[in-house]
Amino acid sequence: IFLGGILGLGTIIWISRQFRSSSFKYDNSNSKPDNQKTAVNTGPERNFVKLMKQQNRQVIFFYGSQTGTAEDYASRLAKECSQKYGVSAMTADIELYDMTYLDAVPSDNLVVFVMATYGEGEPTDNAVEFWELFNGEEPEFSESTTLENLKYIVFGLGNKTYEHYNAVARVLDTRLSELGAKRIGERGEGDDDASLEEDFLAWQENMWPHFCNALGVDESNAQSGPRQVMFGVEELDAVDKTSLFLGELGEWKNPEQLHQTVVYDAKHPYQAPISLSRDLFNESDDRHCLHLEIDLSKSNLTYQTGDHIAIWPTNNEVEVERFGSILGLSDKLDTAIMVEALDSAASKKHPFPVPTTYRALFRHYLDICAPASRQTLMSLVEYAPTESSKETLRQLATDKDVYRIKVGEAMRNLAEVLELCQDDDEGTATKMSSGFFSTVPFDLIVESLSRLQPRYYSISSSASTSPKSVAVTAVTLAYQPTKEEDRTVYGVNTNYLWRIHAPEDNSIPAYDLNGPRDTLKNQKIPVHIRRSQFKLPRNTKLPVIMVGPGTGVAPFRGFVQERVYQKQQGKEVGPTVLFYGCRRSDQDFLYKDEWPQLFKDLGEESRIITAFSRETEQKVYVQHRLKEHGEKMWEYMEQGALLYVCGDAKNMARDVNQTFVSFAIEFGGKTEQQAQDYVKNLRTSGRYQEDVW
Numbered sequence: 001i002f003l004g005g006i007l008g009l010g011t012i013i014w015i016s017r018q019f020r021s022s023s024f025k026y027d028n029s030n031s032k033p034d035n036q037k038t039a040v041n042t043g044p045e046r047n048f049v050k051l052m053k054q055q056n057r058q059v060i061f062f063y064g065s066q067t068g069t070a071e072d073y074a075s076r077l078a079k080e081c082s083q084k085y086g087v088s089a090m091t092a093d094i095e096l097y098d099m100t101y102l103d104a105v106p107s108d109n110l111v112v113f114v115m116a117t118y119g120e121g122e123p124t125d126n127a128v129e130f131w132e133l134f135n136g137e138e139p140e141f142s143e144s145t146t147l148e149n150l151k152y153i154v155f156g157l158g159n160k161t162y163e164h165y166n167a168v169a170r171v172l173d174t175r176l177s178e179l180g181a182k183r184i185g186e187r188g189e190g191d192d193d194a195s196l197e198e199d200f201l202a203w204q205e206n207m208w209p210h211f212c213n214a215l216g217v218d219e220s221n222a223q224s225g226p227r228q229v230m231f232g233v234e235e236l237d238a239v240d241k242t243s244l245f246l247g248e249l250g251e252w253k254n255p256e257q258l259h260q261t262v263v264y265d266a267k268h269p270y271q272a273p274i275s276l277s278r279d280l281f282n283e284s285d286d287r288h289c290l291h292l293e294i295d296l297s298k299s300n301l302t303y304q305t306g307d308h309i310a311i312w313p314t315n316n317e318v319e320v321e322r323f324g325s326i327l328g329l330s331d332k333l334d335t336a337i338m339v340e341a342l343d344s345a346a347s348k349k350h351p352f353p354v355p356t357t358y359r360a361l362f363r364h365y366l367d368i369c370a371p372a373s374r375q376t377l378m379s380l381v382e383y384a385p386t387e388s389s390k391e392t393l394r395q396l397a398t399d400k401d402v403y404r405i406k407v408g409e410a411m412r413n414l415a416e417v418l419e420l421c422q423d424d425d426e427g428t429a430t431k432m433s434s435g436f437f438s439t440v441p442f443d444l445i446v447e448s449l450s451r452l453q454p455r456y457y458s459i460s461s462s463a464s465t466s467p468k469s470v471a472v473t474a475v476t477l478a479y480q481p482t483k484e485e486d487r488t489v490y491g492v493n494t495n496y497l498w499r500i501h502a503p504e505d506n507s508i509p510a511y512d513l514n515g516p517r518d519t520l521k522n523q524k525i526p527v528h529i530r531r532s533q534f535k536l537p538r539n540t541k542l543p544v545i546m547v548g549p550g551t552g553v554a555p556f557r558g559f560v561q562e563r564v565y566q567k568q569q570g571k572e573v574g575p576t577v578l579f580y581g582c583r584r585s586d587q588d589f590l591y592k593d594e595w596p597q598l599f600k601d602l603g604e605e606s607r608i609i610t611a612f613s614r615e616t617e618q619k620v621y622v623q624h625r626l627k628e629h630g631e632k633m634w635e636y637m638e639q640g641a642l643l644y645v646c647g648d649a650k651n652m653a654r655d656v657n658q659t660f661v662s663f664a665i666e667f668g669g670k671t672e673q674q675a676q677d678y679v680k681n682l683r684t685s686g687r688y689q690e691d692v693w
């Protein structure tokens with residue numbers, strides 16, 4: 001029986017391993033009969049080792065990317081690898097390959113991981129399956145696996161304001177070396193809170209010599225020859241207009257016509273109507289906080305209380321025109337173009353839907369508003385039209401301080417930087433006010449700009465009480481980055497949403513609100529739902545303590561509604577306490593009118609405790625109010641309470657964490673170290689959850 005059991009288990013594991021990569025994996029070893037190899041080859045090649053061999057690639061750059069930055073970094077590294085060091089390389093979305101083949105990578109190849117960490121030390125959506133190989137309940141890569149042949153490089157993208165800084169890159173690095181793989185050079189870590197780009201550049205300087213050493217490449221032969229063109233861009237003369245993508249996301253032109261069974265996700269957002277929008281602030285200045293209700297009733301989309309909704313923005317017309325103008329494309333914005341990767345092994349043949357137009361690219365597909373990177377500026381130097389503009393660009397690209405002041409802190413996008421170079425170019429500027437940088441090949445613009453990414457919002461409604469209507473609570477973002485200049489930077493998505501709400505408000509830039517082919521007409525926006533771990537306890541009796549100042553209150557509106565619903569269903573619901581903070585009770589107190597009834601329904605022990613920072617001489621924040629109620633909160637914690645923190649990741653979340661630590665010292669009699677460990681354990685066991693940004 002015992003032997004039979006072992007054999008049975010072994011068979012199940014073997015079958016499941018084959019099944020997971022079934023439709024693609026067809027040449028792991030020579031053990032399978034030929035007929036089986038072809039029978040299962042129904043999709044793109046997932047065996048990256050085989051692909052590398054077929055394509056004669058020595059290095060593969062995998063990326064785990066949520067917002068496109070890790071993908072962008074992987075492409076930049078791959079380009080440098082082949083262009084400068086003459087080593088053939090490919091980039092790869094880690095989701096698209098069967099990573100169990102890591103054990104088959106030959107020792108003269110190199111695998112590079114560019115991995116972002118998301119939220120509470122989690123992998124990005126496209127890296128979840130890979131993560132499970134090491135960290136799942138039954139990890140495929142366990143002690144018995146050997147990766148002795150594998151040489152790897154790792155760079156992590158993280159944010160120091162989060163507890164689990166760069167956890168994905170760190171854990172991956174540890175696991176790989178435990179399994180015998182050999183890391184080349186130091187592990188790189190970039191901090192998005194401070195200077196991600198600078199961290200990345202500094203790490204590269206140290207990494208390349210190790211890279212060359214590992215592959216036996218003579219570093220002194222590094223070339224600075226002609227630029228390697230990554231994308232082919234072709235203007236199309238005769239094109240069937242109906243075949244053009246004018247900003248549609250995914251491969252569908254008209255998702256409305258599709259059947260309800262269609263799966264709406266990050267690659268295929270749903271064009272959802274906004275059924276209600278209102279400004280929650282009562283302020284005379286330009287700050288607004290939008291409450292939106294997004295109607296999902298005509299889709300099969302569902303959500304759970306605590307999930308996130310992703311909204312796909314449109315760039316404003318001022319920036320679209322600015323790019324068109326500086327690049328000399330103003331008259332050609334509606335010209336049809338084809339863009340495709342020239343490298344047959346590129347992870348994406350088309351970086352966005354094509355054929356398309358310059359206008360659609362600037363409006364919908366490219367992140368034209370992000371600050372330009374130093375590396376991008378450097379790559380444009382040779383195309384600057386005059387000596388003086390060349391010099392300005394070079395200085396911005398090479399002098400860190402000048403870059404920081406004029407681009408980084410000033411939040412200047414690429415077109416604005418190019419305008420700056422034009423301004424500095426005395427004499428010629430007036431003559432060539434438009435098209436000054438028409439000298440820049442457009443494929444370099446495509447290569448330099450990332451894809452426009454969706455913005456995430458913590459859903460502020462309860463899935464039980466409004467299953468087909470998602471509420472969003474979003475504060476509009478408009479700021480003057482530097483005191484010296486009278487220049488306002490507008491948050492891409494929140495101002496787009498604001499213009500949908502108030503189309504007549506000309507104080508902010510205009511947007512194409514009707515969308516491509518009017519598909520977004522009548523207040524529609526492209527959305528998809530992202531599952532989150534931020535969830536109420538199953539055991540409704542447990543107390544919950546929520547801390548959510550500002551828009552951090554968003555998910556807690558959903559939580560409180562959910563608790564009321566549970567109570568109405570006859571369940572016993574434990575104490576529910578919400579700490580909320582804002583500037584003034586009469587200006588920006590979000591959902592002020594709703595809380596009294598909700599907490600009345602929840603009963604005596606449940607309440608909202610407020611902190612209004614601008615109503616007292618000394619500023620009072622949520623963490624101060626939390627501290628005042630320390631003894632009671634500790635009592636709840638001892639009863640198994642769940643702690644939730646949402647909103648500002650930088651200061652508030654850290655202070656709140658420290659406040660909970662202080663409770664364990666003051667009321668739990670623990671030492672500082674014991675108290676820190678206690679709170680850490682709460683996090684590990686899921687009793688302390690954060691949804692911060």
Ligand code: FAD
Nearest residue numbers: 455456457458473474475477479491492493494551554693
């Ligand atoms: P963008 O154009 O993306 O600009 C934002 C960037 O501007 C920032 O990243 C920062 O680099 C820069 N910036 C901002 N202020 C300044 C300044 N003063 N000086 C210099 N630079 C500055 N937001 C909500 O309002 N409500 C929510 O419920 C919510 N939930 C979220 C949940 C998650 C999981 C995440 C990741 C984010 C959430 N956000 C929420 C934030 C939201 O996704 C957007 O980042 C926010 O709405 C701004 O988007 P935007 O496109 O208008 O701004």
